[in-house]
Amino acid sequence: xxxxxxxxxxxxxxxxxxxxxxxxxxxxxxxxxxxxxxxxxxxxxxxxxxxxxxxxxxxxxxxxxxxxxxxxxxxxxxxxxxxxxxxxxxxxxxxxxxxxxxxxxxxxxxxxxxxxxxxxxxxxxxxxxxxxxxxxxxxxxxxxxxxxxxxxxxxxxxxxxxxxxxxxxxxxxxxxxxxxxxxxxxxxxxxxxxxxxxxxxxxxxxxxxxxxxxxxxxxxxxxxxxxxxxxxxxxxxxxxxxxxxxxxxxxxxxxxxxxxxxxxxxxxxxxxxxxxxxxxx
Amino acid sequence: xxxxxxxxxxxxxxxxxxxxxxxxxxxxxxxxxxxxxxxxxxxxxxxxxxxxxxxxxxxxxxxxxxxxxxxxxxxxxxxxxxxxxxxxxxxxxxxxxxxxxxxxxxxxxxxxxxxxxxxxxxx
Numbered sequence: 001x002x003x004x005x006x007x008x009x010x011x012x013x014x015x016x017x018x019x020x021x022x023x024x025x026x027x028x029x030x031x032x033x034x035x036x037x038x039x040x041x042x043x044x045x046x047x048x049x050x051x052x053x054x055x056x057x058x059x060x061x062x063x064x065x066x067x068x069x070x071x072x073x074x075x076x077x078x079x080x081x082x083x084x085x086x087x088x089x090x091x092x093x094x095x096x097x098x099x100x101x102x103x104x105x106x107x108x109x110x111x112x113x114x115x116x117x118x119x120x121x122x123x124x125x126x127x128x129x130x131x132x133x134x135x136x137x138x139x140x141x142x143x144x145x146x147x148x149x150x151x152x153x154x155x156x157x158x159x160x161x162x163x164x165x166x167x168x169x170x171x172x173x174x175x176x177x178x179x180x181x182x183x184x185x186x187x188x189x190x191x192x193x194x195x196x197x198x199x200x201x202x203x204x205x206x207x208x209x210x211x212x213x214x215x216x217x218x219x220x221x222x223x224x225x226x227x228x229x230x231x232x233x234x235x236x237x238x239x240x241x242x243x244x245x246x247x248x249x250x251x252x253x254x255x256x257x258x259x260x261x262x263x264x265x266x267x268x269x270x271x272x273x274x275x276x277x278x279x280x281x
Numbered sequence: 282x283x284x285x286x287x288x289x290x291x292x293x294x295x296x297x298x299x300x301x302x303x304x305x306x307x308x309x310x311x312x313x314x315x316x317x318x319x320x321x322x323x324x325x326x327x328x329x330x331x332x333x334x335x336x337x338x339x340x341x342x343x344x345x346x347x348x349x350x351x352x353x354x355x356x357x358x359x360x361x362x363x364x365x366x367x368x369x370x371x372x373x374x375x376x377x378x379x380x381x382x383x384x385x386x387x388x389x390x391x392x393x394x395x396x397x398x399x400x401x402x403x404x
Contacts, residue, residue: 050321096286100397107293107397
């Protein structure tokens with residue numbers, strides 16, 4: 001499936017038909033609910049507390065439903081009127097809705113919300129829909145207004161689908177420029193389908209991003225971290241030395257494991273796995 | 282739209298200094314009962330812009346008797362908290378308009394959803 005962001009602006013893409021489809025597709029509903037629950041978990045709210053949460057790109061209110069189940073009062077913002085109409089029909093008790101374009105800065109007074117979640121919305125900001133729009137300006141406007149409107153000490157967990165690494169870096173560097181600390185948490189980094197990016201933001205210095213979820217404890221580096229104000233820093237990996245890759249039994253086993261996690265068809269391990277061939281046939 | 286949302290909303294048109302509070306023009310309003318959560322209301326008291334809240338409650342005739350300012354005793358008085366809860370959470374503005382205090386620009390509220398979208402020259 002091609003990316004909807006490349007086709008039309010969100011307010012046109014999520015039209016009447018698409019909004020209803022979005023809401024009745026049980027696979028989408030399942031994924032959205034799962035992501036929302038994970039976002040709420042990442043906010044790290046003390047149990048039993050009822051908070052006032054901002055939901056950016058609330059769409060048809062699926063994430064709001066998850067917030068409500070967790071006992072919070074929420075305010076949803078979305079650009080698509082058709083999506084909001086679907087959300088309105090849902091008759092949520094503890095939610096309110098507002099139509100707005102997050103790229104023009106959130107219209108809320110300072111220090112009002114106890115947290116912010118967003119499900120699959122941030123990447124929309126990266127695409128210029130009209131000639132007046134510049135992705136970076138829109139991202140910066142969004143993050144600085146979010147920084148202002150969140151209560152000090154609260155957190156934000158924003159899930160999004162970056163189309164490239166550069167895009168993920170652009171988004172997180174904009175967040176850092178607005179003053180947030182935090183970083184990306186990548187759940188299930190080894191899987192193509194289940195892989196999810198969460199941008200976890202906080203006001204605390206020395207805030208450590210929560211651990212990412214993965215199928216098994218070992219695996220590649222999953223959490224990229226940055227400090228407020230500074231550019232993202234990555235460890236240098238360096239080129240592997242040529243001709244010196246020793247394909248030991250452990251290396252082969254790890255590789256096979258990785259491919260299994262990706263759902264590929266992999267032969268079972270046995271005593272011959274990773275054994276060297278005789279020099280001569 | 283509830284008053285809790287109204288209390289947070291401001292107009293962010295380019296050049297507007299505070300854009301707060303937004304005026305309310307009522308066409309249609311509604312009341313819906315909601316479970317009372319005293320802890321949540323107590324938490325919100327610290328964050329509400331009280332004068333704007335009182336003015337809005339008066340505009341929607343939802344005030345009953347709201348005290349002039351937030352006091353410590355109020356947090357223990359369930360009677361008052363209930364009135365705050367009613368005005369804050371149970372009264373909905375269904376149709377009407379929000380007015381920017383500086384420019385007079387009107388943001389329409391339709392079916393309970395305020396439209397805060399800006400025109401291109403307002404960004």
